[in-house]
Amino acid sequence: MAGDPLIPAIREGALSGFRVAVKDLFAVAGYAIGAGNPTWLHEAPVETDHAPAVRALLHAGADIVGIVQTAEFAYGLTGINQHYGTPPNPASPGRVPGGSSSGSASAVALGLADIGLGSDTAGSIRIPASYCGLCSLRPTHGMVPTAGSIGLAPSLDTVGWITRTPRLLNRVSDVLLPQRSAPPIRRLLLAVDLFDLVEPAVRDMLVDEAHEWAQQTGLPLHPVDSTCAAHLEEWAEAVGIIQAVEMWQTHGRWLREHAGAVSSLVADAIAAGEAIPEDYLEWAQETACRGRRLLAELVPPGTALVQPAAPTTPPPPEQAMSDLDLLTTTVMFVCAASMAGLPVLTLPGVRTSAGPIGLSLLAAAGSDRALSALVAELE
Template identity: 50%
Template sequence: MATTDTAVWRERGNPLVAGFGSGPLHGVRLAVKDVHAVAGHRLGAGNPAWLAEAVPQRAHSWAVGTLLAAGADVTGIAQTDEFAYSLNGTNAHYGTPPNPAAPGRVPGGSSGGPAAAVALGQADAGLGSDTAGSIRVPASYCGLHGLRPTHGAVPATGMLPLAPSFDTVAWLARDARTLARLGDVLLPSGGVEGQRPFRTALVARDLVALADSGVREAFGPAAAGLAERLGLKTEEVPSLGGDPAERAAAFATAQAAEVWECDGAWVSAHPGTLGPGVEARFARAAAVTPEERTAAEEVVHLGARELLAALPDDAVLLLPAASGPAPLPDEDSARKAATRQGTFRLTCLASGAGLPCLVLPRMSVDGLPVGLAVIAGRGSDRALLDLGVRSAGRGLRP
């Protein structure tokens, strides 16, 4: 395979694993992030040292097996940022997957491999994970549709854990209908008939302010246009409660404590095997004390309660999916840190509360895509997916 292919795919076939029969996803080509078990193949976690010690998986992850049973083909195993602990989409060992929607820029992470495969047309959908934005950020940077479902709605069995309290199976696609078709298979059974229809689109000014000026300028018209298209009343409020910076810092600490529980022993036993950015993140995770973890978890839980109280069942919250468009791989370090900080403050909101979040490719800044994120109440995943289909002008799915 070419160098570009190696940055996108760890293994690729024609297909790598064929789907079973002619189910509802027959013909859909999947790029599976290298944190999901694929039977007969090793799980690499974006790290060559981990891969070298891995043995072929005996069974598929629940999500992979379910999609195969619905007829989808696994085209290949796509690259991930190491241990899925990054939002950038770069990998010090395998390279940076291309971003055809923003040439020369990163694809976002940690599901950057699946996002690149879909954006390049080498797959129809990407199966990944989302802990703190790992589907939402690549969807935003690559101009794709993405869904982080309600926490626990889709079993994470057979998926490499990062921080289990926040980990979700997640997926992205080029179009809203394909995204929804995967949701029909992966999400708990039951339609949207019993749910109150969405009537209000909330906008919190303090959240929009976390984004760059270009995104802020694009967000107003994009949010208003989406609300008008869907027949929603827009309600703008100063804040949903809490300080975004404090909430993000607490989430990062709580997440880091779980990351170290999951992978700290292996990292400690394999010094020098991580890329610089991920290594620094693990070093900070190792330093989290039990007292810091407890205090952080209290802030995260408070933030979740505040968000749930501010978000009625018939409302959605609109916000930028990322603080800016995809950065350059060699972006100035201060600028890169500011972009990551602003984006993390936006993405941790749904993660901390366990809420579903849909990303729609509805903004452009200097010709580069930025996603519009839509957060709704727990269990409203299917209604969110239908919202995405309607927003694309395709009507409700049959």
């Protein structure tokens, strides 16, 4: 990414001088989208126009310095790609960067880019931010157009971005988010039941850091039993069913036509969606509706729920690939926002000898700008 930018800024703007790494799911004019799969890349046409999110950044003065790796078809929370390997995690060498926006997070953490443009279906922007000690925003579902990108599960897919500082995160939000008014965040809740699920070695440090962040905002942090922990297992199952069905609808035909071109882990996950009974999908959708109502009561406009961004620090690759309990718990931590389409802002939490673990603020739908503005001046 050294030297001249891949795509220079279209004009001067609020992001002039900043460098963007684009996840290999978004259209960049003059290049094909690879979606983390070499066969897909080989067959993909060269794009003639930028995705709207890419174009907005260029119009705001940012330079595109590279197209970066994604997990295959944006599926997976580890950052491991069976075809291309694993981007480094400089915040925790030898451990995974998180995925599927692994390349975006890695490029920012390495200092090769200032802004990582990525996507989040079920944690793919939040987990890399947590594992790499970065800031990120997963917006309200539908707030930023996903046009010009390869989808995974459309009812869950969002565009997201990663930066090193809250201030730059807010500047990107000003560019990519529509101008919609929302009440400022005036109330912070500490989800005690969710912090109780974090590995004990870092739990108390993470709670202390949450109080430090809250103190900088000038808002009190009220400990509550959010009741979310009691529902996470069924919420995760519901999100998993909805995602599987939509993955098959999105990529099933291509998978059938390209047997052997997709890694077994991802191929099996996509294929599973075909066999899910209709009544299972109905249960998942009904569960999601109940969950959305609960979360709407818990975090009305003007309120943010502070919770751990992940249950653990970044695992080494072998554990990330084999520890099903870790994978299940990680999915549980990120499923609520995906299920309800809510915005989540992630901040660096604590750094341990095993690596970072972040903090997340979940808010009401449409509170994206309020979240970004709340943390914009934090250090």
